[in-house]
Amino acid sequence: MSQTETSNSYPTSARNQVKRRHDRGFYDHDTVHRILDSSMLCHVSYVIDGQPYCTPTFFWREGTKLYWHGSSASRMLRNQTKGERVCLTVAHLDSLVLARCGFNHSADYRAVMAFGTAYLVTDPDEKERAVIAMVDRFFPDRTASLRASTTQEIKATSFIAMEIEEASAKIRAKGVADDDEDYALPIYAERIPVRTVLGAPEPCPRLLDGVSRPATLDGYSEGRLLEDALRDAYFVEYPNG
Numbered sequence: 001m002s003q004t005e006t007s008n009s010y011p012t013s014a015r016n017q018v019k020r021r022h023d024r025g026f027y028d029h030d031t032v033h034r035i036l037d038s039s040m041l042c043h044v045s046y047v048i049d050g051q052p053y054c055t056p057t058f059f060w061r062e063g064t065k066l067y068w069h070g071s072s073a074s075r076m077l078r079n080q081t082k083g084e085r086v087c088l089t090v091a092h093l094d095s096l097v098l099a100r101c102g103f104n105h106s107a108d109y110r111a112v113m114a115f116g117t118a119y120l121v122t123d124p125d126e127k128e129r130a131v132i133a134m135v136d137r138f139f140p141d142r143t144a145s146l147r148a149s150t151t152q153e154i155k156a157t158s159f160i161a162m163e164i165e166e167a168s169a170k171i172r173a174k175g176v177a178d179d180d181e182d183y184a185l186p187i188y189a190e191r192i193p194v195r196t197v198l199g200a201p202e203p204c205p206r207l208l209d210g211v212s213r214p215a216t217l218d219g220y221s222e223g224r225l226l227e228d229a230l231r232d233a234y235f236v237e238y239p240n241g
Contacts, residue, residue, distance in 0.1 A: 015115055016166040026169040029064070033241065035112045035169055036061050036090055037234040038227035040138055044068060045087045046118075059088065060137040062238065066114060067121070069134050069159045086118045086162060092227065096192040097175060100182040108191070112169045116162035130159040133237070140236040141216050196226040 009028040010016070018025030026032065042059040045052065059068040066088055095108040121127050131154060132143045175191040200222040201213065219229045235241070 010164065010167040012168070013166055016113060016168040018168055018170055021170075021172075024170050024172055026171065027167070031169045031171075032112055032114070032164075032167045033061060034231070035092065035110050036066075036114075038092065038110075038231050039090045040230055042068065042088050042090050044118075045089070046084055058134070060133060061234075062133070064164045066116070066162050066164060067130055067133065067159055069130065069157055084118050086116065088114045088116075088162065093194050094173065095175065095194055097177075098188075098190050098192070099176055100178045100185050100187040100189050104176075104178050104182075106172065106177070108172050108175065110169065110171050110173075112167060114162075114164045114167040116165045118160050118162045121159040121161050126161075127154075127159060130161075131157070134159075137237050138230065138233055139217065139220075140233055142214075145214065198222060198224050198226055198229065 008030070010032065012027055016027075040058050040060070041056060043054050043056050044059075045054045047053070057068045057070055059066055061067075068088075089112065091109060091111040093107060093109055097104075097106040097108065099105050121130055131149060135143050135146070176189045178189065198220055201217075201220070203213065219232050
């Protein structure tokens with residue numbers, strides 16, 4: 001995949017350019033978005049009065065814009081309402097790598113850093129869409145079957161959005177990579193794959209008689225990879241990506 005900056009890639013700068021191991025850096029939309037859309041948990045970094053903070057939260061993508069939500073009383077949201085610069089990160093651990101020397105022990109991974117200016121979603125139409133998207137992006141069409149959120153519930157929830165100004169993905173997918181001379185050593189080495197796999201659904205014990213699991217949740221079935229379920233759900237909700 002080309003790493004050349006194009007109209008389908010994020011611009012590179014001193015902020016987002018991968019400094020070490022340039023061959024692992026990617027800036028194209030397809031790679032960056034694929035990693036983002038395979039996750040629901042991110043970490044948002046920001047600074048308040050000179051003190052760095054990093055907050056985990058759920059998020060989703062719409063085009064080149066990211067959304068996340070939280071309590072209206074949270075410190076993170078209170079301090080990201082006036083055009084604060086933030087960095088949002090996502091990481092997938094794919095394997096543990098045991099080499100023939102400590103220096104070459106590593107891990108295979110996929111990660112994204114996205115930079116932009118956060119703003120509080122105040123437009124009523126945009127917030128209404130966000131209230132639906134925070135559920136339907138992960139569980140397509142579910143909102144239509146739920147009790148409607150009350151005015152107080154909506155008031156207690158705030159949304160932050162950020163246009164991705166710059167982003168980079170960094171990927172390691174090579175497994176064991178020892179120095180050539182070390183392969184002759186009688187030392188055991190291996191790659192241990194790491195996957196987040198869905199377990200069997202556990203229905204609420206207080207379900208009313210006759211209430212069954214809807215077919216729209218079939219994507220979240222036992223044995224599937226979580227990232228596959230999340231990515232499939234994304235394209236149901238946003239078929240154009």
